[in-house]
Amino acid sequence: MDILIRPETPADYAAIYMLTEAAFQEMEHADGDEQELACKLRKQANFRPELSLVAELDKQIVGHVLFTEIPIGASRALCVGPLAVLPSLQGQGIGAALMQAGHKAGHALGFSLCVLVGYAAYYSRFGYEPAGQHGILLPVEAPEACKMVKFLEACGKSVRGVAAFPPELI
Numbered sequence: 001m002d003i004l005i006r007p008e009t010p011a012d013y014a015a016i017y018m019l020t021e022a023a024f025q026e027m028e029h030a031d032g033d034e035q036e037l038a039c040k041l042r043k044q045a046n047f048r049p050e051l052s053l054v055a056e057l058d059k060q061i062v063g064h065v066l067f068t069e070i071p072i073g074a075s076r077a078l079c080v081g082p083l084a085v086l087p088s089l090q091g092q093g094i095g096a097a098l099m100q101a102g103h104k105a106g107h108a109l110g111f112s113l114c115v116l117v118g119y120a121a122y123y124s125r126f127g128y129e130p131a132g133q134h135g136i137l138l139p140v141e142a143p144e145a146c147k148m149v150k151f152l153e154a155c156g157k158s159v160r161g162v163a164a165f166p167p168e169l170i
Contacts, residue, residue, distance in 0.1 A: 006054060007051075008064070013038075016064045019061055019084055020035040020064060021034070023087060023090075037066075038082065044168075046068065048067070048109070052067070067114065069111075070166070075161070077112075078102075078113070113136075113151050113152055119146065126150060132147065135161070136161065136162075138165070
């Protein structure tokens with residue numbers, strides 16, 4: 001499977017919306033409005049288009065991930081989400097490719113850590129650990145094991161504090 005990972009463009013927005021809606025339709029803990037999240041986050045002043053990535057297969061968008069800049073104390077970090085893959089292609093490495101590309105792009109832009117709220121069994125494969133263990137608090141209602149952090153470089157491990165999520169993420 002030859003997947004192209006690239007930053008999204010405005011021409012991709014409708015496909016990302018439909019993809020995200022389909023990807024979260026059958027998920028156990030989905031809110032049902034995940035497809036709206038990327039639309040709302042794009043309107044934030046801290047939106048970084050180079051950190052909103054799509055996976056393309058045969059010129060069709062089959063995956064999307066958005067990394068949003070947030071402060072944690074005095075530090076800049078990235079919050080991951082949503083991550084969506086076309087249901088018929090889930091489990092084939094597309095989500096992993098998007099995550100790895102996002103981590104690489106975030107690191108290149110000077111970010112030292114990423115946080116997210118998600119399934120520990122899935123995200124731990126990318127090096128995510130419980131955020132609370134590292135003195136990082138994520139102000140959302142979720143089990144502590146689902147509040148996670150990944151350090152993109154060693155200096156990020158000195159970051160402590162509360163993640164200031166945009167209201168759309170809470």
